[in-house]
Amino acid sequence: MIDTTHIMGIGMTSQRTRDRLKQRLQDQGITNMTVLDTIARMPRHLFVDEALASRAYEDSALPIGHGQTISQPYIVARMTEAVLRDGVPEKVLEVGTGSGYQAAILARLVKTVYTVERIEALHERARKVFRKLEMRNVYPKLSDGTWGWESKGPFDAIVVTAAPEEVPEPLFEQLADGGRLVIPVGGQYGAQYLRLYTRHSDEFEEEVIDQVKFVPLVSG
Numbered sequence: 001m002i003d004t005t006h007i008m009g010i011g012m013t014s015q016r017t018r019d020r021l022k023q024r025l026q027d028q029g030i031t032n033m034t035v036l037d038t039i040a041r042m043p044r045h046l047f048v049d050e051a052l053a054s055r056a057y058e059d060s061a062l063p064i065g066h067g068q069t070i071s072q073p074y075i076v077a078r079m080t081e082a083v084l085r086d087g088v089p090e091k092v093l094e095v096g097t098g099s100g101y102q103a104a105i106l107a108r109l110v111k112t113v114y115t116v117e118r119i120e121a122l123h124e125r126a127r128k129v130f131r132k133l134e135m136r137n138v139y140p141k142l143s144d145g146t147w148g149w150e151s152k153g154p155f156d157a158i159v160v161t162a163a164p165e166e167v168p169e170p171l172f173e174q175l176a177d178g179g180r181l182v183i184p185v186g187g188q189y190g191a192q193y194l195r196l197y198t199r200h201s202d203e204f205e206e207e208v209i210d211q212v213k214f215v216p217l218v219s220g
């Protein structure tokens with residue numbers, strides 16, 4: 001008989017580790033079960049360097065090179081929960097692909113995800129991970145997300161994962177009526193707050209969700 005205890009052991013341990021992350025997020029107040037299950041199923045270790053893979057299911061941001069980080073799972077959960085609050089958006093734009101993790105979580109939950117990144121090496125690496133995971137509903141592009149992605153808009157939701165000092169105007173413009181924009185705003189030294197905007201024709205209702213710490217949104 002073939003002994004599979006060893007192989008099964010590895011799989012079970014890692015699923016247990018992912019479930020622990022899910023439990024932790026739940027303890028911190030994340031309530032959307034679909035979001036929690038999507039996070040528990042996502043192989044986050046594929047989005048970081050092999051040397052950091054053993055830390056992939058900790059609830060922390062980790063370096064991904066080029067001075068950037070993969071977002072903390074708690075923040076990914078908060079942002080995703082915020083855009084899904086009143087129903088599932090069809091078309092979502094993410095600004096700041098980075099590792100591709102937030103885009104991948106969104107891609108499991110909505111119809112189409114467009115994601116833009118300004119650093120070519122990160123853009124290329126994320127593209128490979130999307131391919132490896134056979135994600136066919138996520139479209140990555142190398143560009144400055146300060147300008148959004150006009151030809152693909154308007155978007156039902158826009159998720160920004162790098163912090164500008166002020167919300168770039170094109171992001172408001174490319175939001176569909178009833179759409180939601182979730183974005184950290186603030187400098188690198190002062191406080192940053194995660195804001196949620198909901199569009200009602202030409203009015204934007206604003207809500208502050210959390211205090212956060214994101215890398216800067218770099219223009220140009």
Ligand code: SAH
Nearest residue numbers: 070096098099102117118144145161217218
């Ligand atoms: N969503 C990512 C978080 C990456 S950190 C993840 O899940 O891993 C934020 C990313 O935003 C960095 O990769 C950074 O290079 C990128 N970024 C910063 N300014 C940008 C801009 N103007 N346009 C597009 N990407 C930008």
